[in-house]
Amino acid sequence: MVGGGPGSFIGPVHRMAAELDGAFELVAGAFSRDRQRSIAAADRYGVATDRAYADYRQMIAAEHDRPDGAEVVAVVTPNHLHFPVAQAALAAGIHVISDKPATATLAEALALQVMIDRAGVRYGLSYTYTGYPMVREARELCCGGELGAIRKVVVEYSQGWLSHAIERAGDRQAAWRADPEQAGVGGCIGDIGVHAFNIAEFVSGRQVAELCADLSSVVPGRALDDDCNMLLRFDNGAPGVLIASQIAAGDRNGLRLRVYGERGNLDWSHENPQILTVNWADRPTEILHAGAPYLRRGATRDSRLPSGHPEGFIEAFANIYRDFADDIRAGGDRGESLVPGIEAGIRGVAFVECAVAASRARAGWVKLDWSGA
Amino acid sequence: MVGGGPGSFIGPVHRMAAELDGAFELVAGAFSRDRQRSIAAADRYGVATDRAYADYRQMIAAEHDRPDGAEVVAVVTPNHLHFPVAQAALAAGIHVISDKPATATLAEALALQVMIDRAGVRYGLSYTYTGYPMVREARELCCGGELGAIRKVVVEYSQGWLSHAIERAGDRQAAWRADPEQAGVGGCIGDIGVHAFNIAEFVSGRQVAELCADLSSVVPGRALDDDCNMLLRFDNGAPGVLIASQIAAGDRNGLRLRVYGERGNLDWSHENPQILTVNWADRPTEILHAGAPYLRRGATRDSRLPSGHPEGFIEAFANIYRDFADDIRAGGDRGESLVPGIEAGIRGVAFVECAVAASRARAGWVKLDWSGA
Amino acid sequence: MVGGGPGSFIGPVHRMAAELDGAFELVAGAFSRDRQRSIAAADRYGVATDRAYADYRQMIAAEHDRPDGAEVVAVVTPNHLHFPVAQAALAAGIHVISDKPATATLAEALALQVMIDRAGVRYGLSYTYTGYPMVREARELCCGGELGAIRKVVVEYSQGWLSHAIERAGDRQAAWRADPEQAGVGGCIGDIGVHAFNIAEFVSGRQVAELCADLSSVVPGRALDDDCNMLLRFDNGAPGVLIASQIAAGDRNGLRLRVYGERGNLDWSHENPQILTVNWADRPTEILHAGAPYLRRGATRDSRLPSGHPEGFIEAFANIYRDFADDIRAGGDRGESLVPGIEAGIRGVAFVECAVAASRARAGWVKLDWSGA
Amino acid sequence: MVGGGPGSFIGPVHRMAAELDGAFELVAGAFSRDRQRSIAAADRYGVATDRAYADYRQMIAAEHDRPDGAEVVAVVTPNHLHFPVAQAALAAGIHVISDKPATATLAEALALQVMIDRAGVRYGLSYTYTGYPMVREARELCCGGELGAIRKVVVEYSQGWLSHAIERAGDRQAAWRADPEQAGVGGCIGDIGVHAFNIAEFVSGRQVAELCADLSSVVPGRALDDDCNMLLRFDNGAPGVLIASQIAAGDRNGLRLRVYGERGNLDWSHENPQILTVNWADRPTEILHAGAPYLRRGATRDSRLPSGHPEGFIEAFANIYRDFADDIRAGGDRGESLVPGIEAGIRGVAFVECAVAASRARAGWVKLDWSGA
Secondary structure, three states, X not given: OEOOOOOOOHHHHHHHHHHHOOOOOOOOEEOOOOHHXXXXXXXXXXXXXXXXXXXXXXXXXXXHHOOOOOOEEEEOOOHHXXXXXXXXXXXXXXXXXXXXXXXXXXXXXXXXXXXXXHHOOOEEEXXXXXXXXXXXXXXXXXXXXXXXXXXXXXXXEEOOOOOOOHHHXXXXXXXXXXXHHHHOOOOHHHHHHHHXXXXXXXXXXXXXXXXXXXXXXXXXXXXXXXXXXXXXXXXXXXXXXXXXXXXXXXXXXXXXXXXXXXXXXXXXXOOOOOEEEEEEOOOOEEEEEOOOOOOOOOOOOOOOOOOXXXXXXXXXXXXXXXXXXXXHHHHHHHOOOOOOOXXXXXXXXXXXXXXXXXXXXXXXXEEOOOOOO | OEOOOOOOOHHHHHHHHHHHOOOOOOOOEEOOOOHHHHHHHHHHHOOOHHHEOOOHHHHHHHHHHOOOOOOEXXXXXXXXXXXXXXXXXXXXOOEEEEOOOOOOOHHHHXXXXXXXXXXXXXXXXXXXXXXXXXXXXXXXXXXXXXXOOEEEEEEEEEOOOXXXXXXXXXXXHHHHHXXXXXXXXXXXXHHHHXXXXXXXXXXXXXXXXXXXXXXXXXXXXXXXXXXEEEEEEEOOOOEEEEEEEOOOOOOOOEEEEEEEEOOEEEEEEOOOOOEEEEEXXXXXXXXXXXOOOOOOOOOOXXXXXXXXXXXOHHHHHHHHHHHHHHHHHHHXXXXXXXXXXXHHHHHHHHHHHHHHHHHHHOOOOEEOOOOOO | OEXXXXXXXXXXXHXXXXXXXXXXXXXXXXXXXOHHHHHHHHHHHOOOHHHEOOOHHHHHHHHHHOOOOOOEEEEOXXXXXXXXXXXXXXXXXXXXXXXXOOOOOHHHHHHHHHHHHHXXXXXXXXXXXXXXXXXXXXXXXXXXXXXXXXXXXXXXXEOOOOOOOHHHOOOHHHHHHOOHHHHOOOOHHXXXXXXXXXXXXXXXXXXXXXXXXXXEOOOOOOOOOOEEEEEEEEOOOOEEEEEEEOOOOOOOOEEEEEEEEOOEEEEEEOOOOOEEEEEEOOOOEEEEEOOOOOOOOOOOOOOOOOOOOOOOHHHHHHHHHHHHHHHHHHHHHHOOOOOOOHHHHHHHHHHHHHHHHHHHHOOOOEEOOOOOO | OEOOOOOOOHHHHHHHHXXXXXXXXXXXXXXXXXXXXXXXXXXXXXXXXXXXXXXXXXXXXXXXXXXXXXXXXXXXXXXXXXXXXXXXXXXXXXXXXXXXXXXXXXHHHHHHHHHHHHHOOOEEEXXXXXXXXXXXXXXXXXXXXXXXXXXXXXXXXXXXXXXXXXXXXXXXXXXHHOOHHHHOOOOXXXXXXXXXXXXXXXXXXXXXXXXXXXXEOOOOOOOOOOEEEEEEEEOOOOEEEEEEEOOOOOOOOEEEEEEEEOOEEEEEEXXXXXXXXXXXXXXXXXXXXXXXXXXXXXOOOOOOOOOOOOXXXXXXXXXXXXXXXXXXXXXXXXXXXXXXXXXXXXXXXXXXXXXXXXXXXXXXXXXXXXXXX
């Protein structure tokens, strides 16, 4: 693991998710550039302290040389390091699973794509929400055509934790996200808007073709956006709306996706992730439950527990790790994976750059033409 | 009453709402331009058949001459008749309560404002949703400053009943709404988008200053929009989003308003109108219940029943009638009324015209500068 | 109307419900034994003051003699007067619609049954909750066998308004309910427990055969119960539970019914009365919406408004009045009515007497063998 | 671990929960009495195959002799083995964490208590639901007196998976639960009713003093109960109701607890475990969110993730393991633990035996006088 030092939120989540189903074990890490902090983190993670490094290059080199060296690198750093770390791992022939966004710039993402193709290893993005059983069920519903042609998509991701300038009051999580050097050009849009974008495409099976963005820095003094609202048009002409905010005081982690088809719509909320609501035009609303035998993907593929036993964020994350392990095992023969790869990564970074530029220029509608292919 | 003939949805609602609290009695009507249909309607409404007219001008003249003539005219026709009927009533010195939109064009609305000022009678718009107790409570919360400065408004109104071209299959309700001659320039936006606009301003206490609209005719062959999505900026710079649709297959009558302030947000849904949710930034979420003693407007001002006894659409409508009766009784001395008047009417019509024009021109951001004052 | 004087909660509800659909008009009343108060009530109800009486016998005699005399008497008094008022009306050949319980004692209820049979007029009980569209839909689901054999029933009715001894602090609504002279032998059980009992039988189509009751006076100094919990056995052996309370501080008017069959269960809550949830054993949960075309009783039979437009307590009550009007019009030829009659009334009073006696004696299981037939 | 062989539901949950926070590592197991199956399980668990035993006595002896031997035994077998396994571990001075019920009979539970006192090691029961953050918050609310004196408790646990005789169709989970030899005298009551009982006492801080039970075998041919309903009286005289069922077709894992005090009530549902609803008598309802800073136990003590990131069953289970690890580390000095111990175990077994006997005898009210002390 690179990143995830003391005080990290996402580092421990990666560790728990990776190990939950026994598919991975955390064995080494460059948890912090400060050696003592890296060792302290290793200790907490149950990693041997001689495999706690202060530099990711050093870690990759050392692990590469060990017979029992790490097989996968998890990149959990601030955004600006995603690219160089992934690059180094790929160069060493090590698989990479990375936090989103893939990279801080589109140019980097495109470069990374080339490297991945050459390296012949697996690259996955931990777009956590795609790991939820009912998000995957929603995708089946859309892609199987049961809703009819997709006519509209509304996606929201609303948080309130940056309602005040806590980045200037010592909050480490907030600090790097508010700093263009570490976060890139996107604030709220890069941190959570891109999740909303990704899940909208992942579930609907449609790609955003055009957008009209309104990004704001509501809290005075911020260099990056903390609120973004967007009109969308998908590749089939369907309209859409994307709303994301980190200044929505009182909201927690409110990701919600609605996809409308000719015959009905589906509605999923992260607040209550174990259910998927399908509102049909001409028959009763249906509530589908995670772990139920009637699911299109079956009861047990994305759930560990019987229906009625809540699973959450860590388990969704673990589904991605589990699938990534299966991908690695399968080599190139597994067909399409549910784990988002560099194509989704490119689209995400293109989306952020495009929206930020268009909003700044107050340009109205602009095309988002990176297919990621 | 003008309009509300056989097959009307809103006519009977007006009758029930007006009479619910005993403040009004339906005594006469030009329910249909067909005399037999008008008489049939009168019969169902319990109105004497000699006061069932086939022409609203005739009705106004006849009632004006009776010692027990109607004191108020309720305008419940398709949109294009709102203006001439109101005009005729005002000319006869009769109070008017009208369905929204006030008129079919902004020019008419401005003309109407002048007539109202001259006539010295009351004019009210039945923006039904402003009659709900928890919408009024939400307004108190915003206007009293408890949420802090308003930072964002998200309003949605989503229906699915026009998912198919039922206007060409004999549905009368759909037919006039899809016809520019009767509906005006707005389809979905004029029918329900304007409700969303109105409630957003009514509750937040802020006015929309700029908008960027994307209106579509999703069902092929429609002259008017059936889906509209909009970015907003309020007069204090706060961003907003307005989503309205009549092709949201599976949705019923999904009006939802969220207003975000510095200290928290409020969330009201028409699906469950008796509660108002307030998500605070730093303390537990609160659920406020209609009819509860702790409400800022008191338990009984907008509710007839103790908390826990659901009231709905008819009762909300009746609140508007009740307040309108109080306004009439009070003459000019009542101060600000909660019943939306011609100012709100002008803003609504301006909003529709502005959004339709901007969307057609793909103009990006445009100003909405009618204060209605 | 008899009862419903100034300060009454249920009197105005009866007036609104009876008149909502134009089937009835309130024309006379013995609203209070105090003539001035009766006249004051008449004034508020829009009733001519010369038809405001101070004595129900006088009212029945006077109305009976008028050519335009009242055709139906609504009994909305405290419980102890239900019997004598109904008796007087029946003797005059006037139809009766009465608040529950039918009478204060089982002996009275049985006597009333004989009188009704002789009088040849209609007698109905305003068990309000049976008027809700989704309660009626639930009944269709059970009685049509879709759930399979009924295996369990859980019914709750939980209020908090009597958490303190407000009957001794001047609350009129509380005062008569706490007084055995006016309320009869049941406190909470007679006021709301009997509603729970009635709806359980109404929906499930099964009758309670045995019960084991635990009634308490939780608030010190009360002569009657304010909390009751009960184990049930239905006529097919199915177990059940009935919970009712008026000291459930924080609850409003929480009536909830669950009926379990072999193939799934249904769940209805008065907090959100427009939906009915059906949890199936082997397929997704279904949410049915009032006013929807797919309902077993159709969209419009129990709803005035399109799906998505909330109706509530007054409208449910009005459904009972509307059906009662149809029953009267149909004479004896209408077949089974949905309006609960004296049979349901007898069962309700028997239930209260039986439970109170059994709980006092701590008798364990006792039979409830009044079929009401 | 003893038990948890191939096909086990709870074995893998123990493994995930124990390891989630790094406090424990699964190192050995008597997963099955069949050596091959035990080895197969070890393989899946990531346990060295030479530490996969076919007999728990052998495992305890072998591990006791290893310098790196297991420090804790997790007992995850069918009920009849809980006692002998715990006994053997205690005799070897090894800490025990056991599934509920503590033992199959009250006599065994009392004997176990003596052994634990003598062994000087920790003994904990994995009453999973006590590990949920909002259950613990609920306990704080009750025990801190904020609700006022406790007046009523309603607890339900409703499942549908045993609606048909799947124990005779090869379902292993169902088979042992339906067999008195393995399950003991309680069916539904021993499997889930005891959870409801435990959580009611855990949260309310009150003990059940008397009960009146109605247990049924709804599915024909069952030796043990599959549905149970119970009236309760707590030690302060407060009434209560306990409802449990495994034939509630359509229900999943519906544990719900409501505790009523003088000033309001709290309501927690396992369907949505991250929130706790508090309905106050005289102010708005509050919704408390797991992971929020305003919680009485703080944001992070029982949650790993920020508010809005769902945690579930595994995380609740892990909280118990985490606390158990802290208890072991603290030795005798930690004061009262939140991990239920043998006292709760004794009360649970006494509850089952008492209810089964009373229901069979149709004895009405009986005392439950085991304090467990």
